[in-house]
Amino acid sequence: MFVTMASGGEPSAPAGAMLVRDGRIAAVGPAGAVRAAASPGARVVRLDGATVVPGLIDAHCHVADVGYLAAGADCSQPSAPDIPAVQARLREAAGRTPRGSWVTGSGYVEYKLREGRHPTRSDLDQAVPDRPAVLYHTSLHACVLNTAALAEAGLADRQPDPPDGAFGRDSDGLLDGVVYEGPMFELFVRNLRADLARMDAAARARLVQTASGRLAAFGLTAACDADMRQDSLPAFAEADADGLLSMRIYGLVVHDQVDWLLASGLRGRRSDRLAAEAVKIWADGGMSSRTAAIYGSYPVPPYGSGILYFGRDELTEMVRDFDARGFQVAIHAQGDRGIETALDAYAATLTRGAAGAARAARAAGAAGAGGAGNPLRHRIEHGGALYPPLAARAAALGIVVVSQPGFLSTLGDGFAEAFGDRSEQLYSFGSWQRAGTTVAGSSDAPVITADPRLGIRDAILRRTGSGRVLGSAERLTSRDALALYTRRAAFAARREDEIGSLEPGKLADFAVLDANPLDAEPEQIPGIGVLATVVGGIPVHDSGGVFPGG
Numbered sequence: 001m002f003v004t005m006a007s008g009g010e011p012s013a014p015a016g017a018m019l020v021r022d023g024r025i026a027a028v029g030p031a032g033a034v035r036a037a038a039s040p041g042a043r044v045v046r047l048d049g050a051t052v053v054p055g056l057i058d059a060h061c062h063v064a065d066v067g068y069l070a071a072g073a074d075c076s077q078p079s080a081p082d083i084p085a086v087q088a089r090l091r092e093a094a095g096r097t098p099r100g101s102w103v104t105g106s107g108y109v110e111y112k113l114r115e116g117r118h119p120t121r122s123d124l125d126q127a128v129p130d131r132p133a134v135l136y137h138t139s140l141h142a143c144v145l146n147t148a149a150l151a152e153a154g155l156a157d158r159q160p161d162p163p164d165g166a167f168g169r170d171s172d173g174l175l176d177g178v179v180y181e182g183p184m185f186e187l188f189v190r191n192l193r194a195d196l197a198r199m200d201a202a203a204r205a206r207l208v209q210t211a212s213g214r215l216a217a218f219g220l221t222a223a224c225d226a227d228m229r230q231d232s233l234p235a236f237a238e239a240d241a242d243g244l245l246s247m248r249i250y251g252l253v254v255h256d257q258v259d260w261l262l263a264s265g266l267r268g269r270r271s272d273r274l275a276a277e278a279v280k281i282w283a284d285g286g287m288s289s290r291t292a293a294i295y296g297s298y299p300v301p302p303y304g305s306g307i308l309y310f311g312r313d314e315l316t317e318m319v320r321d322f323d324a325r326g327f328q329v330a331i332h333a334q335g336d337r338g339i340e341t342a343l344d345a346y347a348a349t350l351t352r353g354a355a356g357a358a359r360a361a362r363a364a365g366a367a368g369a370g371g372a373g374n375p376l377r378h379r380i381e382h383g384g385a386l387y388p389p390l391a392a393r394a395a396a397l398g399i400v401v402v403s404q405p406g407f408l409s410t411l412g413d414g415f416a417e418a419f420g421d422r423s424e425q426l427y428s429f430g431s432w433q434r435a436g437t438t439v440a441g442s443s444d445a446p447v448i449t450a451d452p453r454l455g456i457r458d459a460i461l462r463r464t465g466s467g468r469v470l471g472s473a474e475r476l477t478s479r480d481a482l483a484l485y486t487r488r489a490a491f492a493a494r495r496e497d498e499i500g501s502l503e504p505g506k507l508a509d510f511a512v513l514d515a516n517p518l519d520a521e522p523e524q525i526p527g528i529g530v531l532a533t534v535v536g537g538i539p540v541h542d543s544g545g546v547f548p549g550g
C-alpha cells in the first residue's frame, strides 16, 4: 500500500506498487501497470502488507547539534528523572570526554525533574568537581555551568545580567550556575566550535553520520538544519563529497555567518543532498525557557516579558538586505511580541513600493496558494503565540510557518503554566491552516526527539504529557498531520518539485512502515515501526530486512 500524498489527492485506484529508476520514481499505481512499465529483470522487492509513505521531512531541526550532543550525557526524560540521575550521567560522561573539552550533558527540563527546579552549579560540582561541565536545557535557550566552567567562561559571582540574557542567582544574589539566552548561545557555539575544531575529518564525518543515522531510523529523508554555521556546513560538505551524507540537508545559515557563506563558495545547491540557500535570524527567546518575547509578563520564573533580540527597524533592515540578495529568510519567533516584530519586518520588505503592494494584494486574494507575494518563501520558525490576528497577517503576506507539534506532548504542560488561558491558542495549527497559511512540521531536535511520529500524533490529538487537550479546535486530520512532514515541509524547503510526495519524476525518497498512519488510531502512531528508509532509491536504514543484500 502506497500513500502518495500527491497534491491532487490519492489515485482513484489505490497504488500497490512503485517503480524506481535511477534514483527517481518512474511509476506508482496499480501493480499490473507498474510491472508493465518495468524493464525485464528489474529487481522486485515485496513489501508484504507494509505501507510506503513519502520520505519524512523535518523542516526545522538542528542536525549537527543532534550529532554533537549525542556524544555527551543524555539527561532527558526518562533517562534522567531527577538530579542524582543527572549527576550520575555527567560523572559517566566525564570518563569519556577528552581533556580540553567540557563535560557535556543535555536534555533536562527543570519542571520535569523530580525536584522541579534547575540543577545548580553545586549539583554539577558534586558530579564533576575538577573540570568544566555544562548541562544544556532541552530548549537550548538555557544551561547550567559548574564552578570550573563559570570560571573558564569568565563569569564572576557579582556579574550583572547582560541585555540579551540573564543569570540565575541564589538567595545571596550570587550566580547559581544557570545561564539564559545570549550568554548561553555564546557558550554553546564556542564549545561546539572548539570541539569541532579539535575533531579530525573522520570524527566530523562520524558526527554527521551519527545524526543522519538517528534521523533515518525515524523515516526521515530530509531536514532543514536551522543553525548552519561555518563550523558545521563544511562538515556536511565533506561528508557529502565523500558519499557519507545519507539524507538531504537544507541549511539555514545563521545571519552573522552570511559573509563567510558567500566567501566559502558553499551557497546554493551543492548536490542532490546538500543546499544552503536560506538565512536564520532569532527574533526572540524560547517557549520552554520562558524567554519568548510576549506582551504582558510570565507568571513563572524567570518572570519578565522575554527577550527580543532586535528592534523593528534593525530586523527590517536585515530582512530587506537578505531578501535583496535572494536569500529565503527564516525568523525564529515564538512570543506574540517577537512574532509581531518579525511580521512587521516581512511586511515592510514584501509590500515595499507599488509592485510589492500589488504582490501582497494578490497574495491576500490567493492565500493558501502559498505565498505568491512571498516568492522566496520567507518563514516564521515555531510561531508558538501566533494568535488569530497575527495568523491572519501571516497568511495575507504568504509567510510559511514551520512549527513543532511534538512540543505539545513534551512541553505542553509547561506552556499551560506559563500562558494560562491563552495556552489554548498556542501552536494553533488548525486556525493557521484555515487562514490559508502553509504550515510545515518539524521537531527542533535536539530540543525534543526528532521522531516525526510523535509530531504527527500530537498534531492530531494535541494532548500534553498530563493528558490535557490544548486547543481541541486546533486539531488536524491525520492526512493534514502527515502533510506537515511531507508535502508542506518540502514546500518550506523549496523542493516540492522533487520531494514530499510519491509521484513520477520525483526523487525516490520514501519510508516503509509496518502500518498505515492514516488508518491507525492516533495514539498508536508513535508505535508504528519504520522498517526501512530510502533516499534516492538507496536504502539508508533497514531494520525490517526489507532490502536483503542492501
Ligand SMILES: [Zn+2]
Residues within 6 Å of the ligand: 060, 061, 062, 226, 444
Ligand atoms: Zn530551532
